[in-house]
Amino acid sequence: MEPDDRSLxxxxxxxxxxxxxxxPVAQSTDCIRGKVGYTRGLHVWKIHWPSRQRPEEAFTLPDSLLVILDMDEGTLSFMVDGQYLGVAFRGLKGKKLYPVVSAVWGHCEITMKYINGLDRE
Structure with a gap:
């Protein structure tokens, strides 16, 4: 994570x-950006965000999930408990993307760990 690229x-x-x-700051959203931008290759991050630090929604996620960015195909996907959930976003090819995590809950702690990458070239 990049300390210079974060909310106050x-x-x-x-x-x-x-x-x-x-x-804990009321009525605000804060985020932090990763250090590296990606234009090609396949990249995977593990996000650990304890469920007790998130609001309950219709689809409950476990404490950790994987984010899969395929810049060669231009897609972003998610995986939970070993189950591939499919493509969430398309049309990313040709762009430079940085990993970003955003939160609204006070005192939440979120870990973003780069797992691995593969450059097809």
Whole structure:
């Protein structure tokens, strides 16, 4: 995560540089951006966001999920508990994308870890 590319209400934990903490500020949304932008290849991140730090929705996610970015196909997909959920976004080819995490809950802590990548060239 990039400490210079973050909202003011977010700080990166000193003991874990892959985890951010959000200060409790009402009626605001905060985010942080990863250091590297991607234009090609296949890339996977693990997002750990404890369910107790999120609102309940119709589809309950476990504490961790995988984000799969395929810049050669121009798609973004998700995987939960080993189950591929399919493509969520298309039309990303030819762009430069950075991983970003956004949160609204105070005191939430979210970890974004780059798992691996594969450059097809």
């Amino acid at each position: 209400n977010i700080f990166i934990k000193d003991d874990d540089k892959l985890t951010f903490h959000r200060h």
